[in-house]
Amino acid sequence: MAGGKGASPIIIKRIEGGGEAGHHGGAWKVAYADFVTAMMAFFLLMWLLNATTEKQRQGLADYFDPTIIQSPAQGSEGLDGGDAPDAADQQSTERGATSDAQLEELARHLQDQLTGSGAESMQRVNLLRHVVTRVTDEGLVIELGDVVDEPLFVGETAEPTAVMRELTGILATVLGRARNRIAIAGHVRGFPQMMIENPVWPLSDRRAHATRELLEAGRLDERRVQRVTAYGDKKPRNSNVMDPANNRIEVILLR
Numbered sequence: 001m002a003g004g005k006g007a008s009p010i011i012i013k014r015i016e017g018g019g020e021a022g023h024h025g026g027a028w029k030v031a032y033a034d035f036v037t038a039m040m041a042f043f044l045l046m047w048l049l050n051a052t053t054e055k056q057r058q059g060l061a062d063y064f065d066p067t068i069i070q071s072p073a074q075g076s077e078g079l080d081g082g083d084a085p086d087a088a089d090q091q092s093t094e095r096g097a098t099s100d101a102q103l104e105e106l107a108r109h110l111q112d113q114l115t116g117s118g119a120e121s122m123q124r125v126n127l128l129r130h131v132v133t134r135v136t137d138e139g140l141v142i143e144l145g146d147v148v149d150e151p152l153f154v155g156e157t158a159e160p161t162a163v164m165r166e167l168t169g170i171l172a173t174v175l176g177r178a179r180n181r182i183a184i185a186g187h188v189r190g191f192p193q194m195m196i197e198n199p200v201w202p203l204s205d206r207r208a209h210a211t212r213e214l215l216e217a218g219r220l221d222e223r224r225v226q227r228v229t230a231y232g233d234k235k236p237r238n239s240n241v242m243d244p245a246n247n248r249i250e251v252i253l254l255r
Helices: 027-051 054-064 087-115 118-128 162-175 200-217
Strands: 131-135 139-145 182-187 225-230 248-254
Touching (some): 087 131, 087 139, 118 162, 139 162, 182 200
Antiparallel strands (some): 131 139, 182 248
16 A cells, blocks of 8 residues: 555646637638628629719619519610610511501502592692691691682681582592591681680681591591691791681691
8 A cells, every 4th residue: 555655646637618719710711701702892893883884784783683584585785885676676666667658658649639630630739739748756647728719618617618628528538548546636827816706716626627527428437536626826837827828727647
């Protein structure tokens, strides 16, 4: 037992924590990498905002938008701001060009009908003096107007003259070649302001409706007439409001 007293004591040392506690592990490296990546993305975004146009930025936004589905048939826009051909727009343009061609063809046909042939040719050439046609955004405008010593209505009334009756008869036949809806507008010359009652509004209204009735009498389908409008003397043809040349009816073949 004496030998046991001289033995060295056994010391047990307990170490708390893992082996990497001294240098906090490698988590800081991941955090730093995320920070650097975020800064790169931020500076890249700032560069794009300063180096691109509004259209280019919209193109980028649309590209990364998951709710937008791009297909070959749809129009697209490159980063340089150039617009690729859009099928719908192209078809709309083609339809517009076709519509204009059809309206102009109808105007030529009206002119041919008014020119006439044979014995009636000279009589119908006189009718042609009353007619002006033009294609607008609204459609084909066929303007029937007074000429010197040959009005379309009797005096300051809505009673059509023989010239107006013949004109509307020919026009009803020509309009029967199309299916477009129709609008009618009445315009009259101005009257002196000292008149107690200015007749421009009721007169232009009655003449517009008289034209509608003449066209329907010529077998124009009444369901095609979309509107009948009275403009009074508010849209004169020339600067002299009281010039009889401002008396006119517009028959519009709508697009």
